[in-house]
Amino acid sequence: MNSEDPAIVWFRQDLRLADNPALLAAVGHGGPVIAVYVWSPDEEGNWPPGAASKWWLHQSLAQLDRSLRRYRSRLVLRQGPALKVLRELVQETRATAVYWNRRYEPAAMSRDARVEFALRCDGIRVGIYNASLLFEPWTVSSPSGRPYCVFTPFWAACVVQAEPARPVEAPARLPAPRTWPASLALTDLALEPTVDWAGGLRASWQPGEVGAARQLECFIEEVLRHYPTIRDRPDLVGTSRLSPHLHFGEISPRQVWHALRNALGAKKDGSYAKAVECYSRQLGWREFAYYLLYHFPHTADEPLKESFRRFAWRTEARWLRAWQRGRTGYPIVDAGMRQLWHTGWMHDRVRMVVASFLVKDLLISWREGAAWFWDTLVDADLANNTLGWQWAAGCGSDAVPYFRIFNPVRQGERFDPNGDYVRRWVPELARLPIRWLHRPWEAPASVLREAGIELGVTYPRPIVDHSLARQRALEALQKMRL
DNA sequence: TTTTGAGTTGTTCGA
DNA sequence: GTCGAACAACTCAAA
Secondary structure, eight states: OOOSSOEEEEESSOOOSTTOHHHHHHHHTSSOEEEEEEEOGGGSTTOOOOHHHHHHHHHHHHHHHHHHHTTTOOEEEEESOHHHHHHHHHHHHTOOEEEEEOOOSHHHHHHHHHHHHHHHHTTOEEEEEOOSOSSOGGGOOOTTSSOOOSHHHHHHHHHTSOOOOOOOOOOSOOOOOSSOOOOOOGGGGOOSOSSOOTHHHHHHOOOSHHHHHHHHHHIIIIIGGGHHHHTTOTTSOOSOOOHHHHHTTSSOHHHHHHHHHHHHHHHOOHHHHHHHHHHHHHHHHHHHHHHHHHHOGGGGTSOSSGGGGGOOOBOOHHHHHHHHHTOSSOHHHHHHHHHHHHHSOOOHHHHHHHHHIIIIISOBOHHHHHHHHHHHOTTOOHHHHHHHHHHHHTOSTTOOOTTOOOOHHHHHHHHSTTOHHHHHHOGGGTTSOHHHHTOGGGSOHHHHHHTTOOBTTTBOOOSSOHHHHHHHHHHHHHHHHO
């Protein structure tokens, strides 16, 4: 393509300039490049962005605009149905092409298909690219031709494909149009909370492409070597913390994939090779989540396993609220839920523990959990959230067996062995010795008194008895299978 | 074609 | 304290 006509880049979940094929295609079009973000939460089906996600989006859009300004360019903000907005913008700017990077959520896919068709009918050139997956979901299928439902063979089939493409550089320049189309102010989108609860988020994260790159570098330099041994430890910094950056596309999995391998080349060290393999598998899980949502689009709202449709989940509002607020009386559960509330993120090991507790101990539907995570996580991602919750509930593919019920005391003692995590997020228990920290209801009265704890007053008693709850869950799930 | 073995993340019980 | 078995049912790959 070589034209003097403007090209529009429609930014969505690819809020970066490097390794952005749609942006490069727009530059390749030859004329001015107009970057636009369209805020259209009504087109996200049942899953419009939650509060934490909107907070992040605000910051990330601000960063993207800042980056574009260095090119003497800018980010045009609009609001409304994407097709309507893009058509208006095409008219205003006389653009002859629109480029974007693919999304895979069911609502986004059907919307995008309508937009693509309509724009092509208008005579507009449309280019659509892959910017957020290592392997496109339709390129992987089992020998039988059906989609994989088990992770290991899925990932094995992925990694024998060609190595994911090397990331491409940010464009050298971005030609500006003679006049810029009108843009809303970022604050017009009202993404930030009206009551400022985001202090903990601000302190924990640096949204945007620069923050993402910094996070990756920090992970590779300081954590990667130990990743296989400490990734399950919520009391340590043992994970990449890249999830929100990946969700918003501030960094691409291709960039991460190759950065890991470059680091490997530089270190020449066996333990690194293992660590890279181990972390790459986590990227694999992200791929698997997108793959499953693509092939089974109803699973965001319905269990994959039919038998679970008839399961009678409880609707115990008091229990749900106790879980949400981190007041279940199980320290590891409460620590996780408070970390989530405060920072918009929870360690993955603890996500499994709290999910198991909600679904198995309280017998509350995984969808309640998914909805709460959706609203509170800065990395809320429909594919990952769906896979995680269906896995925990045992109603997804490759799911945890029904009898695998996490014991919150055991998990706490195993993965927070010194209690640092609980003490940080449940400060009212901070003075309790580690021996009792994960089971304060068993502590002798004198120990509790000395630690300044009055059960039922300063910290709740357990809202359910785990071993009874476990039995109840086993019976309920067994009954469902008959 | 049929069979066999293995599969992210656990817990409990009894020896 | 440690260890192995049992706790289903199903998918996928290899033999």
